[in-house]
Amino acid sequence: MILLICVIGLLRFRAGGVEVVASNDEAANSGHWSVELRNGGVSAMHMTLTHENTVVYFDMTDIGASLLSLPDGQCRVDQFDEVLKRDCWAHAVEYTIASAETRPLEIKTDTWCSSGSFASNGTLIQTGGWGDGYRVVRYFNPCPRGGNCDWIEAPNALQEKRWYASNQVLPNDGQVVVGGRGEPTYEFVPRRRQDEGTYKLPLLVDTYEAGAENNLYPFVYLNSDGTLFIFANRDSILLNLQTNSIVKKFPRMPGDGSRNYPSSGSSVILPLTFEDDFHKVEVMVCGGSPPSAYQQAQLGNFLTALDTCGRLVITDANPDWQMEKMPGPRVLSDMVILPTGDVLIINGCQQGTGGWGLGRSPVLSPYLYTPHNANWQIMAESTVPRMYHSSAVLIPDGRVLVGGSNTNRYYNFTGVMFPTELRIEAFSPPYLHSSQDDLRPSSVTGLPHQRDRENPSGQSGLVIYYGEDFTISFRLPWRGSYRRDGSSLEYRLNAPPFCTHSFSQNQRQLVLKATTSGYGTFRWARITAPSSAVVAPAGYYLLFVVHEGVPSSGTWVQLLPRD
C-alpha cells in the first residue's frame, strides 16, 4: 500500500514543457502554504530580510490607521496628510521570524513607492517615497531580538524626487538610485564627490509612454564588468558609471508588451557561478501587460497579462532574447531566487495592471522555474489574493514570506473588491517536505580562521574575504539515501534584496567553488569566497549548502574586502 502511494506520488503529466503535478501527496511535489500572522498590523508594500533574522516591512504614512499602534502613545502629526492629520498608527514593522512577533517602527515621512538596499555593514538604506518623503534617505540598523532599533531619517539627502525608483548596490559600498516618476535621471547615495549632481538617463525618456508610463521601477543589475544594466518597458542598455555613458544597447524584448510599472512584470539575474569566474550574467524578465492595459483598466476593461518570459545573456558579444512561455499570464508577480538556484514566480494576477484596484483574476499558484532545463512546475494554491503592492522574500529556513496586496485608502477591509491584506503567509517549496529530509544538510557552521576570531564588525555571522578560502562544517543525515562521496553538493550565496512592486532590488545568487571532505554524516567544505566586489558587492549573504537539490537552512556570512 505504502509502495503504491509512493508510485502514484511520482506520477506527473507533461504538457508542452509545463509539468502539472498530480499527486496524492501535494505538499511533496507542489509545496504548501501557511499563515504566519493573521494580523501583520501593516500592509507589506515593501519587504526586506535583515541579517538579524528579522523582516522589515512597511507601507506609507498617507493611508490611514493601520492595525498596529505606535508605542507609548506616540503620534505623527502632519497637516498635509490626506487621510489622518494625527496618525497614532505604525506604518512599518519589524517581524522576528523565530517568534513571529511584530514590533511597530516609526516612519516620520512618506515611504510610498520607495526603494532601497543594504550597506556592507547590514544597515538597510531606504531612499525616497512621496510628498515629504521624496528626498529622504532612511537608515535602519537591524538589532537582535529585544532591541529597539528604529529608522533614522536624513531629510534632503537625495537631490531629486525618488518615487518609483530602483536601486543597485555598487562595488564601493554606495548605491545608485535610478529613475522615479517624472525623473529620468540617476544619482549616487552617498555622492561620490561632494559636488556630484544627478545624471540624465535618456532611456527613461525614450521608453516613457504618455498616459501609461510603463517604465517605472526599472530593472537594474550590476554587470560582472562593473557596468550597470538598466531595463525599462522593453528596452535595455549597459551604462558605464565612471564615464556616465551608454556602452551598449540591447535588442528590444519581443512580445509587444510592457514589462515595468504599471505593466509590472518581474525580473531576476540567474545565478552567477565560479565556473567562469562569475563572468556570465543572464537577465530574465517575466510577465507584464499590453502597453495600453493601464488606460484600459481605468475604463473597466482588464486586459489579459503577458504569459512570456525572456532571457538575455548580457555578457554575450551579440546577445538576443530567448523567449519562452509561462504556464499562464501573469502581472504583479514577484520572482524569488531559491537556495537551489530555481526561480519562484509568486503573487500577482492574470488581468489588468499595477495601480490601486486595477488588477483582476488573482493567480494563486506560484510557478517554479528551473533555469538549466527551462522546466515549469505549477505549485500549490494559496487562498489569499496578492494583487498590487504585494511582496515576497526568501527567509533563512528556505521558505518564502509573502505579504501585502491591493492597498485601500483608510485601510478598508470591507466593501472593496480586494481589501487591504494584513495576513503574512509563508510558502514552503517542495524541497522543504519531510520526504527530502534524508538528503538535507544541517548544522552548517563557519570555522573562523585563527586571525578572524574577533569578528571585526562585532556583528553576527562569519566574515569572509574576497577570493579567500573559508571553511564550514555541516552534517548530512545518518541514514541518508545520498551518494556517499558527497558529490552533488553545492554552496550558494544569496544577497538579501529589497522587494517592492514586483522587483527585488539587489537580488543576486552566487555559486561558490568548494572542496568537500569528511565522510558519513560529518562533512567539511573549504569554500572560495567570490572574487571581487564587482561580482558580489560587500555585505551580508545567506550561505546555503545544497545537497542533490535539497538546501540546508541559510547561514549568514559577511563578505568584506580585507584591508
Ligand SMILES: *[C@@H]1O[C@H](CO)[C@@H](O)[C@H](O)[C@H]1NC(C)=O
Ligand atoms: C553602516 O553604514 C551606513 C552607511 O555607510 C552608516 O550610515 C551606518 O551608520 C552604519 N551602521 C553602523 C551600525 O555602523
Ligand SMILES: *[C@@H]1O[C@H](CO)[C@@H](O)[C@H](O)[C@H]1NC(C)=O
Ligand atoms: C473606505 O472606508 C471609509 C471610512 O470607513 C469610507 O468612508 C469609504 O467609503 C470606504 N471606501 C470604500 C471604497 O468602501
